[in-house]
Amino acid sequence: MIGVRNVVNVQSSLKALRRRIKLGSSNVNDSCKEQSQHPGSRPPPPLNVVLSEWKREYIREDQSSLPPQEVLQTVDDWKRFLEKKTSSSNDFTQQGLPQQQQMFDNEVTLSQRPDAKSYMYILEAATASVKLNFSECPLTAVEFADNLLLRLLEDAKTDYHIQPTSTAFLVVCKAWANVADRNNSTLSSFKIEQWIQRLQILQEEGWPGLESPNIVFWNILLNAWSKEGNITKIEETLQRMIQDDILGVSPDTVSFSTLLDAYSRVGTSDAASNADSLLHQMLELYQSGVNSAKPNVVSFTSVMQCHVKQGNMESVHSWLQKLEELYEQTRDEDLKPDVAVYNTCLSAFVQARNPKRAHEFLRSSFTLEVPPNERSYNLVLSAWAKEGNPYQAEATLQEMHDLYANGVLETKPTVVSYNTVLSAYAKLAANTRSRRPKGKDDNDDAPWKRAENILQHMESLSAMGDDSVAPNERTWNIVMDVCAKSGRADIAEKLLERILSTTGSKSVPSIRTWNAMLSACMHAADLRRAKRLWARMQEDATVHPDIVSYNTYLNCYVRASMERQTGRRGKHGISKQEEELAVEALIRQIQDDPIVAPNRITYLAQINFWISRDDPGRAELVLAAMVDQVRASTKRGEHRNKDHQHPVVPPDRDLFHKVMAAWIPLDLPKKAEALLLTMSDLEERHGFKLRPNFETYNIVLECWAKSRRIDSGERAEAILREMEALSTSGDKDVRPTIISYNRVLNAWANSRNPTAVTRTDSLILEMILKQDSNTMPNAVSYNTWIKTIALSNDIDKPKRAKDVLKMMKIHDFRPSNDLLKKIQDLLRLSNGKR
Incomplete structure (x- = not known):
């Protein structure tokens, strides 16, 4: 055998093959004659030696190595060339070629002829899992190997030199198992089953070199099913093996472990229970003499992991004790608890x-x-x-x-x-953060x-x-995040300066670093510092703002605006009008940025900003813009923006609720009610998932209750009746709650309507007669009833107060001392006292 590493140069050898094919294909006789003139020339290295070394280089990720497709093409071309040359050489020999030269040519031809091993090298290289920088996706590599084996089986019918062995089937099956669980497909297990059946048929037909599929093949199939999440198939096949329904195949530890691993992947309570049963079955089979069912420490670990996902510490600890007991009894190294099984217990805690x-x-x-x-x-x-x-x-x-x-x-x-x-x-x-006293965090x-x-x-x-504890990018970002959540933007900025000033630092600020810094400014409501940092980040050519950057910076304006609204001394740096212009400019920048797209947090920040400025009308415009984008994308037939790059964000119910609630302090209930109608219209006519629920109606009721308009009670009660009608017709999401009734009661109380007391009496009685625990009057209801009487112009308030006491007695309601005092104040009016 020729020394591989010292003699064989893979690239030159393969190029020589292609060169000889090119030269020889034009005139094979001339090529043979030219070779015969140099009978002492050294033959090239055998083809399989070249292919073996090529496979090593390819798996080793040598950048100069040829891909399997090109090597296969070269081998195929060379095979055809040799066949043509053999035919031509026979003619040339008949013309008087010396016998010594004939032997030389035959030796070269035999050593260079592709055989089954030649193609095995190509199969193994194409499916090698360690090949990470393969120019094509792994699935394509497996399909290449699959097609090659199919071709070899067909070619082997006429060429006995290239008949594949069982190993070739095994290589392809392993490759399919390696790419299982891609795109929720069952292609891998389907292909493996096909190859197992094909191998079985060929072996029964008597093909040389083929053995019946053994447990290794079936374990590969079980592994593919595990990755695809098909536990039922694994369970059925494993039980068939145990019952000897699959000829010549008995399950081994790998078979059982594959199913246990599949259970641990699922992590449900049923999976944990099934894993328990299977491990008990393995122990029983092993103790009855079935050595192939012997569990090991990995088996126990898989079962324990099932219970870890369920948070069942007792079961985890119970299995550990069982493992320790078995090891003490047998001293079997396969059952010796290792650090992995103990760490599994720690994971449970x-x-x-x-x-x-x-x-x-x-x-x-x-x-x-x-x-x-x-x-x-x-x-x-x-x-x-x-x-x-x-x-x-x-x-x-x-x-x-x-x-x-x-x-x-x-x-x-x-x-x-x-x-x-x-x-x-x-x-x-x-x-x-929320409960930290001011100035008490130093x-x-x-x-x-x-x-x-x-x-x-x-x-x-x-x-x-x-070096093992050298701070990395994550370290710096976490520390800055701690400072951010502590409201210490000043300390966070000092950390940033340290990063920027460190020569050759591995912690060059990434986008996460800048985002952590902006977050610190947001928590501190330090808009002035945030503006300065934003400008510096824009100058950093190594980073580009992502949507988190934009949203965090936008929320800096929101937080600063809220601080201004509450009268706190925020670090603004600009006027109220300049803030509005800056926010509008930032929104345009997000919209114009081709890399990012606004998400729900972006729109929520805009809405919060305008609400903080008591301008829910502008917040409504944000909702309208979201609706327009969805409608435009629907017309195009895809839910993406105008550039077809990013998905559009439809407004959700919570965003509408936020804007509706913003109308409450402005005493504009009709605005909130108009949004309610808009939600219904968008749901019914345009397919938006915005169906109003009880919370939606309760916000509108709150708007009417606090508006103190004379018609607020009537309007609130009309909305309550609408909720009841919708609920009766089947929409349980709008069923009125006690909150709904109490807000209607409050609307009557604040309306100062002459009929308010009478209408309140009727509502309370209605709530009691319903005998519904969800709408039975509570302390708020009775307090509101007393409030209505007190605010009314009724001349007989003491009698009304007595009616309240009677109703409480009928209801078996025990009033608080505060409520009793309010009732007593009304009763004193009968004596002319206050």
Whole structure:
């Protein structure tokens, strides 16, 4: 055999083949004669040696290696050339070619002739899963291999040299399994089933070199079904194997594990129950002598993962105990608990948000024989972070440091560990922002202070040579996020300056970094700083604002406007009119940006901005623009914008509700009612999903109740009757609630209408007679009734108050002391007292 690495040059060898094909195809006899004149010349390396080395280079991702399609074409052309040359050489031999030369030619021809192994090299290269930079998608590579095997089976009928073996079938089946679960397709399992059936038929027909499909083939099929989520097929096939319904195939550990893994992928309660049953069945079969059903630690881990997704810690712990007991009894290395199974238990505690038990388990269950790894501690850190307890997370991180320093732990904290702790401080900052006293966040335990100290500690360790904890982009962004949620935009900007000033820093500001900075400005209502940062970001050629950038900057204006509205001293930097012009310009910039498209948050920010300025009319224009875009896209036949690049965003019910509620303080109930009619029209005539519900009607009722118009009671009650009619006809989403009735009662009270007391009496009685727990009068109802009497011009208010007391007694309602006092005030009027 010729030495591969020292002798064979793949590229030159393949090029030589193509050159010989090109030269020889024009005049084969001349080519043969030219070769015969050099009987001592060294023959080229055998074709399979060249193809073997090419496969290695191709899988190794050598940029100069040819793709399988070109190599196949070269091999096919060479095969045809050799066949033509053999035919011509026979003619040439008859003309008197020396016998020595004939032997030389025959030797070269045999060593260069493509055979089954030649095509196997091409099949294996095309389907190699490690080939990451393949110019075509993996599915196309599998289809190429599939078609090649089909062709070889057809060619093998006339050429016994290229008859495929069972290995070729196995390679193609594995390739299909590797690309399973693409686009929710069942193509992979269908193809694998076809090849298994084809192999079985050919083997029965007596094709040489073919063996009947064994358990390896069936496990590949099971794996494809698992990826496609077809658990039923796996269950049925596995039971057939157990019952010997598939000739010559018995399930092994891989077969059972595939089904267990499929159950863990689903993660439902039924899947967990089925996984329990299957593992029990495996244990019973193994104990009865079926060695192929022997479970291993992976089997137990898969079942435990099913229960992790259900948050069932007790079942997870129960299976761990069972595994530990089996290992103690058998000392079987396949059943020895490993760090993965213990980490699965830790995941259960994280899922159940029980960091205390996770930490206790970490300290008690791991041993010197099975020590915890970095993931073990990171899971505990994650559990503390999810609970929003960064101080315990930081203490656990210090514990990890100490154990590593003392040689107890082999793995030390990395940047992932630190980032998890920092994330916990970000969550704490978000949770405490609303209740943080002004000026009380500068102590050493303040989240932003702790985050900044941790960042400095990471930088110090990195400077001393520990690259594993060097702050990365995520680290900086999290710390800036902590500052943002703490309202410390000034500290966040200092961090940004440090990033920008660090020469050769790996933490060059990304779009996420800029977004974190804008978020800090938004939380601090610091519009002046946000404007300055936005201008700087526009100058940064390495980033382009995404929709998060635009939305966050837009919300900076919203927050500043809200601060101005409430009379707080915000850091605006521009006048109210300039803010409006700036927002309009920003909206135009979003619309003109070809890379981004406005989303629901964009429209919500616009609506919030105009509402904060007591201008719901402008907010309505935003809704109208959204409606127009959807209508225009519908006419084009696709729900995309005019450039056909981004999907349009239809207005939803919540956006309408927000604008409707904005009319409440302006005492314009007809505006809110008009929006209600618009929603109904868009739902019925144009297909928008905007059907009004009880919340929609309740907002309109609130508008009428607070408008204090003389007709507000009548109008509110008419809307209530409309809700009842729609509910009776089948629209349960508009069924009136106690809130609906109370708002109608309040509308009557505020109307000062002469009939208000009488109408209120009737409504209360109606609510009681309905005997509906959802609309039975409550404290608000009775308080509003008393309010109506008190505000009325009724000359017999004491009698009305007594009627209220009687109704409470009939209703078996116990009034509060405050309500009793209001009733007593009305009763005193009978004695002429106040």
